[in-house]
Amino acid sequence: MSPTCNCSHDTIPNGLPRELHEQFKDPNHPANLICELCRLFYDNNWVTGTGGGISIRDVEGPNPNIVYIAPSGVQKERIQPWEMFVVELPDEKILRTPNDIPKELTKSYKYKQSACTPLFISCYTLRDAGACIHTHSQNAVMITLLYEDQSVFKINHIEQIKALPRLEYNSKSGKVEKIGSLENFETLIIPIIDNVPHEEDLVESLEKAIKDYPGTSAVLVRRHGIYVWGETIWKAKVYNEAIDYLLELAIKMKIAGINPIKD
Amino acid sequence: MSPTCNCSHDTIPNGLPRELHEQFKDPNHPANLICELCRLFYDNNWVTGTGGGISIRDVEGPNPNIVYIAPSGVQKERIQPWEMFVVELPDEKILRTPNDIPKELTKSYKYKQSACTPLFISCYTLRDAGACIHTHSQNAVMITLLYEDQSVFKINHIEQIKALPRLEYNSKSGKVEKIGSLENFETLIIPIIDNVPHEEDLVESLEKAIKDYPGTSAVLVRRHGIYVWGETIWKAKVYNEAIDYLLELAIKMKIAGINPIKD
Amino acid sequence: MSPTCNCSHDTIPNGLPRELHEQFKDPNHPANLICELCRLFYDNNWVTGTGGGISIRDVEGPNPNIVYIAPSGVQKERIQPWEMFVVELPDEKILRTPNDIPKELTKSYKYKQSACTPLFISCYTLRDAGACIHTHSQNAVMITLLYEDQSVFKINHIEQIKALPRLEYNSKSGKVEKIGSLENFETLIIPIIDNVPHEEDLVESLEKAIKDYPGTSAVLVRRHGIYVWGETIWKAKVYNEAIDYLLELAIKMKIAGINPIKD
Amino acid sequence: MSPTCNCSHDTIPNGLPRELHEQFKDPNHPANLICELCRLFYDNNWVTGTGGGISIRDVEGPNPNIVYIAPSGVQKERIQPWEMFVVELPDEKILRTPNDIPKELTKSYKYKQSACTPLFISCYTLRDAGACIHTHSQNAVMITLLYEDQSVFKINHIEQIKALPRLEYNSKSGKVEKIGSLENFETLIIPIIDNVPHEEDLVESLEKAIKDYPGTSAVLVRRHGIYVWGETIWKAKVYNEAIDYLLELAIKMKIAGINPIKD
Numbered sequence A, B, C, D: 001m002s003p004t005c006n007c008s009h010d011t012i013p014n015g016l017p018r019e020l021h022e023q024f025k026d027p028n029h030p031a032n033l034i035c036e037l038c039r040l041f042y043d044n045n046w047v048t049g050t051g052g053g054i055s056i057r058d059v060e061g062p063n064p065n066i067v068y069i070a071p072s073g074v075q076k077e078r079i080q081p082w083e084m085f086v087v088e089l090p091d092e093k094i095l096r097t098p099n100d101i102p103k104e105l106t107k108s109y110k111y112k113q114s115a116c117t118p119l120f121i122s123c124y125t126l127r128d129a130g131a132c133i134h135t136h137s138q139n140a141v142m143i144t145l146l147y148e149d150q151s152v153f154k155i156n157h158i159e160q161i162k163a164l165p166r167l168e169y170n171s172k173s174g175k176v177e178k179i180g181s182l183e184n185f186e187t188l189i190i191p192i193i194d195n196v197p198h199e200e201d202l203v204e205s206l207e208k209a210i211k212d213y214p215g216t217s218a219v220l221v222r223r224h225g226i227y228v229w230g231e232t233i234w235k236a237k238v239y240n241e242a243i244d245y246l247l248e249l250a251i252k253m254k255i256a257g258i259n260p261i262k263d
Helices: A018-023 A030-043 A117-127 A138-146 A159-163 A199-212 A233-255 B018-023 B030-043 B117-127 B138-146 B159-163 B199-212 B233-255 C018-023 C030-043 C117-127 C138-146 C159-163 C199-212 C233-255 D018-023 D030-043 D117-127 D138-146 D159-163 D199-212 D233-255
Strands: A053-057 A066-069 A085-088 A093-096 A131-135 A152-156 A165-170 A175-181 A187-193 A218-221 A225-230 B053-057 B066-069 B085-088 B093-096 B131-135 B152-156 B165-170 B175-181 B187-193 B218-221 B225-230 C053-057 C066-069 C085-088 C093-096 C131-135 C152-156 C165-170 C175-181 C187-193 C218-221 C225-230 D053-057 D066-069 D085-088 D093-096 D131-135 D152-156 D165-170 D175-181 D187-193 D218-221 D225-230
Touching (some): A030 A053, A030 A131, A053 A117, A066 A117, A085 A117, A117 A199, A117 A225, A138 A225, A138 A233, A152 A233, A159 A233, A187 A199, A187 A233, A199 A218, A225 A233, A233 B138, B030 B053, B030 B066, B030 B131, B030 B233, B053 B117, B085 B117, B117 B175, B117 B199, B131 B233, B138 B233, B159 B233, B187 B199, B187 B233, B199 B218, B218 B233, B233 C138, C030 C053, C030 C066, C030 C131, C030 C233, C053 C117, C066 C117, C085 C117, C117 C131, C117 C175, C117 C199, C138 C218, C138 C225, C159 C233, C187 C199, C187 C233, C199 C218, D030 D053, D030 D131, D053 D117, D117 D131, D117 D175, D117 D199, D138 D218, D138 D225, D138 D233, D152 D233, D199 D218, D218 D233
Parallel strands (some): A187 A218, C187 C218, D187 D218
Antiparallel strands (some): A053 A066, A053 A131, A066 A085, A085 A093, A131 A225, A152 A187, A165 A175, A218 A225, B085 B093, B131 B225, B165 B175, B218 B225, C053 C066, C053 C131, C066 C085, C085 C093, C131 C225, C152 C187, C165 C175, D053 D066, D053 D131, D066 D085, D085 D093, D131 D225, D152 D187, D218 D225
């Protein structure tokens, strides 16, 4: 089930606590999926140079409030399952950090929590997401430059739009819920927020964008990248792929003088 | 014989019925080939975000009327051989669906038939095809945008055109038959049809295009992608590769101000 | 020593004659190298859609007059070592064809000799080459379109030019011989010949170009691709890579309005 | 920990001296890391056609003055750990060359030291670097062509800039030291030096650029490529990736008419 190659990439070392050793035998454990997808995203040029990150909430596990987050500033394609920060919602209590792991496995590297952490938490809190992906995709950055004076990116009448969910605020549950998929002729709208010097300071504008655009599954950050979330990590992956496809196409259209919005 | 890596990607799980277990040991079984080619197409950015699909008619098997079709809305690069819909022509009788497979293998996912199914069936019925490939290739989408007001894409005097078959209506057999290959100086013509909200509603215009252009092995769908078919899955793969190569080249030519048609 | 992945791609089947079985155990056997490099070239989009081909003369083997040639019209990334045509120079005597191989290994496919064969032979005869590579690289095709009215491609003052050999006619040996490498400030000149309907009819103009340009290691074929040769398969591979790099760069330069020739 | 595939790419041959045999069992040995990263860089089109190179100083080993350097003129993606030149600083004493290795492992190839060697040494000497990477990246070459009349490349207000180190001259230690990371709104400045016929003659201008720009981790060489260094090979890899990302983005911006410098 691995993206480009099914070779056993990660052999679990002996030094790990027995409990983790058991957990990581499951290729679908959130910590393993983060590693697998980071390698895939690296090949897509989305997380090179330590950029970007992934977080998964363990929605299928015994405690769906537990969140796994890739650490800050490391080479994303080389992280190992024992290098995750593990946080419990809603209090954001830190259950485990890679600094708790035997030093011979981490070479005494001092891990820091990802600066994206509060942004990931916003997606979990405001949207009940199961996973959140952050990339430095050049398509995301370029579209925000081509729409420099605009606060949203829009595209319509492209088949791939169908891969994205139709979301609606449900006044009974008080939640934004998926009620199907977009149609290909509909307009996909993704808000663009401006970058700030410190990633954690993006929280306010990200949360505002999420609230102002209840139909969106993503927020573009100008001159920076994109945040995409979904009900599960696989949905988040699909939404991210479909959006990046549409961003790439829109850039080509703009450069060829074709409006991504058809009348 | 796998596209980029020969590692054993798919190990057959124990829960499968013995009959399927035996079938899937053959790497050339249509269900395995669909999986293998979906991974290759994913790497080409042709079926990301659950887009596209493949169908193979078992032309070399005991019953050439049996058709294997990848399911709808799943990640194409991760499908497994037991996740196919199996249909028998000409009545389109459903012989097996992935919903018949032990739930522990499919995680209780509720599979839907691909919306492309009637389009694939059209290729089998009208052209006696052995396989049909549908991609969301950006080259296909872009060419239909660059030829927005035209109903065909044309290119000539490029060597790669030779990879495409010369097809002709045979009044004796009543079928369109391959009688060789195109010459490099000839004009390859691929009809473009307009997209519709629901993929199954493309059948009428796709069938009209197939009938109006007996020489074509493919139909472009504007703002959507392409359908390509062939006598076997390998021929369909080669035609699809050659056409995508020509579409990519034609886009580069158009942008550089060079006409894909040489006088 | 494989290009992207060292997994054992080709397991040798039992049905082969014992002699071939032994030969193909050597990963550096010309027939294995052709397979390995075809997979690499496929990933580079140089030989998709059955396009292109490779031929190796067994310069390190017991008989350096033996030439291995990939067959015509097959998927280049999937050929197996027993599918080569084997020819002996100078009489072009066919020593073995894949049609001689047990049918269960070739599925009774009727192989044809590559239409490139006489062109490969020209490189062996006129230049004493050890290998010849033919690709449908889009960079090669595009440069011939951007230089539509010219008979040569020229570039200078780029470091990568150093990877190409300095060739000179030696009146004593009567041969064109390598006497070092080009300098980065020198002008690389590659002749462009026009395409013809049948590949074998390119021989005359290819041979004329080889004779007219004793310093070249390659000939571009307009709207078709490129032929590149070298003293060994590894040299031919390096020259082909370096030339394709320079063609790609020259296209970017032209489109950005920069002349590939610096005064 | 391998870049795209964890298959055991290099099996250590028996003919090696026992000491080397033991060393090369460690995948993190500098000689193995050079091989691994050369394969990765080859896939990125940074070192095709024998271009580019890597050197690692053994900063974590028993003698941090020992430097491993890939040899000249070989296919970078195919080098083996026993093909390195090993040099000791500060006298540049050659401890081992691949010509000392049993001939059956090197096929009697006569290795030459990389022409980049004095440039790598400059980075070690002037900046106390732990590794130095040299690529022929087309992004590097193109940016020097787009900034033909300028002696520096500048970009600011892009998130990826944060991956680069903040360097400052420490008058106490007399060294340029890392004191943190750049902010995303700051201006990354990379000096551009002009190419010369012989790579070793670049030393003077490279050293001048390193001294004139104490904040830089890289030097662009016009019409040639880039040199990037870091405290360790992993830091050098990350800096190189981040810079190449920014060069690629800047090229797209320039072509779209967007200034890489925001007011």
